[in-house]
Amino acid sequence: MSGEVIIELHNIYKRYYIGQPNELEILHGIDLTVRKGEFVSIVGASGSGKSTLMNIIGVLDRPTEGQYTLSNVDVSAAKDKELSHIRNEKIGFVFQTYNLIPRTSALKNVELPMMYNRKSPSYRRERAKELLSMVDMEERMQHTPDELSGGQKQRVAIARALANNPSIILADEPTGALDSSTGRMIMDLFHKLHREQGITIILITHSNELAEETERILTLKDGVITGERRGSAYVS
Amino acid sequence: MFLDNIGIALTALKSNKLRSLLTMLGIVIGISAVIAIMIVGDAVNSSVMDTFNNIGANSVSFYLSEKEFEDESDYVYRDRKQSDMISEEMLTDVNEHFKGKLDKIILNTTVGQASVSEKNKNASVTITGMNAAAISSKKLKMLEGRPLGSRDFSSSAKTALISDKAAKKLCGNNFNAIVGKPLEAMLDNKMFTFTIVGVYEYQKDSSIFGSSDSESTALYIPLRTAFSLSNSDISFGMFEIEASDGVDQATLTDDIERYINDHYYKNNNLYRIEAVNLQSILEESKGAIDKIKIAIAAIAAISLLVGGIGVMNIMIVSITERTREIGTRKALGAENSSIRMQFITEAIVICVIGGILGILIGNGLGALASKLLIHKAGTASVSAVAGCVLFSMAFGVFFGYYPANKAAKLNPIDALRYE
Numbered sequence: 001m002s003g004e005v006i007i008e009l010h011n012i013y014k015r016y017y018i019g020q021p022n023e024l025e026i027l028h029g030i031d032l033t034v035r036k037g038e039f040v041s042i043v044g045a046s047g048s049g050k051s052t053l054m055n056i057i058g059v060l061d062r063p064t065e066g067q068y069t070l071s072n073v074d075v076s077a078a079k080d081k082e083l084s085h086i087r088n089e090k091i092g093f094v095f096q097t098y099n100l101i102p103r104t105s106a107l108k109n110v111e112l113p114m115m116y117n118r119k120s121p122s123y124r125r126e127r128a129k130e131l132l133s134m135v136d137m138e139e140r141m142q143h144t145p146d147e148l149s150g151g152q153k154q155r156v157a158i159a160r161a162l163a164n165n166p167s168i169i170l171a172d173e174p175t176g177a178l179d180s181s182t183g184r185m186i187m188d189l190f191h192k193l194h195r196e197q198g199i200t201i202i203l204i205t206h207s208n209e210l211a212e213e214t215e216r217i218l219t220l221k222d223g224v225i226t227g228e229r230r231g232s233a234y235v236s
Numbered sequence: 237m238f239l240d241n242i243g244i245a246l247t248a249l250k251s252n253k254l255r256s257l258l259t260m261l262g263i264v265i266g267i268s269a270v271i272a273i274m275i276v277g278d279a280v281n282s283s284v285m286d287t288f289n290n291i292g293a294n295s296v297s298f299y300l301s302e303k304e305f306e307d308e309s310d311y312v313y314r315d316r317k318q319s320d321m322i323s324e325e326m327l328t329d330v331n332e333h334f335k336g337k338l339d340k341i342i343l344n345t346t347v348g349q350a351s352v353s354e355k356n357k358n359a360s361v362t363i364t365g366m367n368a369a370a371i372s373s374k375k376l377k378m379l380e381g382r383p384l385g386s387r388d389f390s391s392s393a394k395t396a397l398i399s400d401k402a403a404k405k406l407c408g409n410n411f412n413a414i415v416g417k418p419l420e421a422m423l424d425n426k427m428f429t430f431t432i433v434g435v436y437e438y439q440k441d442s443s444i445f446g447s448s449d450s451e452s453t454a455l456y457i458p459l460r461t462a463f464s465l466s467n468s469d470i471s472f473g474m475f476e477i478e479a480s481d482g483v484d485q486a487t488l489t490d491d492i493e494r495y496i497n498d499h500y501y502k503n504n505n506l507y508r509i510e511a512v513n514l515q516s517i518l519e520e521s522k523g524a525i526d527k528i529k530i531a532i533a534a535i536a537a538i539s540l541l542v543g544g545i546g547v548m549n550i551m552i553v554s555i556t557e558r559t560r561e562i563g564t565r566k567a568l569g570a571e572n573s574s575i576r577m578q579f580i581t582e583a584i585v586i587c588v589i590g591g592i593l594g595i596l597i598g599n600g601l602g603a604l605a606s607k608l609l610i611h612k613a614g615t616a617s618v619s620a621v622a623g624c625v626l627f628s629m630a631f632g633v634f635f636g637y638y639p640a641n642k643a644a645k646l647n648p649i650d651a652l653r654y655e
Contacts, residue, residue: 060652061649085571099564112565115237116570
């Protein structure tokens, strides 16, 4: 663990229905450090707080308490607009359900984060083509999501996540909706991006098998990190 | 970004063609109604203007008319007597009294229907006596010969102008054959001989009240000659005036009316002089058209309002359907303002497309309706078209803002999880 610290969560709490009788505490003081270039997985049963933690790491949500430093910037109390910029520039999301924009070509989907970053249309187009060929989707860049298979959609989604050269890829159950061989292909793509481009990846999964392939495995149980170990099948 | 938003909006509209079209319908109907009524209103207005200009909206007519009595029992009917009529002395007096303000007094009298004949060919004419002002206000176009001159008027000469229509019946297209020649006219079984000095071009009276094209055309003769034919005193049931340049016509009209009534009709137990200002009739008819325009515009406004609410409704539906898409966009870094702009743009695109369709349909309907009404197809003015497009855009902003703002404020996590 040599790279600089990119994510630092300190004593993060997340509560819902604050002050009401049914107040609910999902995360009970999470401490987590991720260094640049790491491939980390977070495993845990459903209801363990995985999604809440991922929302906080991805600045889709704010912690109720605690400090979150992302690339040396304290984002715990940032405004909505600043959070939008952080999501846009520093984080690439890959969802279980792909979340491609319907009726919109693969190319346009990949261009989206760059559009919100106010890049010129010609730059967007070139960069999107480059990314799509990197995930072997250049043949189908004019296709709309409903003309693509699950694995193809996920590859477009990964290309889209990489559009603005983010510091981190946040992948939430990226293979959850895919059959095992397609899921294998997506995992291989993550490994390739990690190995060849040194991209920091945080993989959220409930599959121990996939988690074993990562550098470091964090186990989340009832809102607390209960374990941390090296992946047994990780090949550096 | 703006072009991107238009692209996104068009994609969304294309994916729901029927829904988009139905949504636009209210706007289409509203805008087309506005455009159509504007075209028809303007066309009818200009046609009324033309008509009144033809018959001289600049002139004011004074008629001999019955007095109005507050007490009905004071009213006793009797025929007009020679002493009730407008006499030549009155008019000379008026002319003197309003010298400078009054440009001219137009006088004419219809003697009667007559049959003119030339080498066994007949034509029907209406013998009409005119003073010089009356002839000049007719703005006759002479095809052959000369117009009536001052010597004709002063000497009560039996000279006359005939229409080309009547002349054709007598001598074909060779008008030369008739000019300068005497022509016999049979009026009330009496024979009169006139010297034709010129042939004028007959103009059909065309107006919104329909066009009249009577068989009998006017044979214009000097005013005094006309009275001498019937051996009657020179008197009139009406006369027209035209004000000098720069003189307020309405004031002059009131002054003349008061002057004549005070000096000549004060003691008359039944008759008075009443001015009928064509300008005021014109204003009145314009006012009536404007009222109809406002009424239809109000109906159009209701249609537009309903259409606008329809747009708002469909935007809310569309945003609900696309909640996950909004969540995804936010996760990818869209600011709230970007989402708001996206949906406002979509509402504007719907309204502007609806507006343009409305303008096209309204133009078609307006052209058709004005063609049927006044036989002339009108088109919408550029300013009306530009106004409608701008209005549609404003409409989109107005009715799109609430749904768009709703979308912009969505919590990204809730939006992403939305099923």
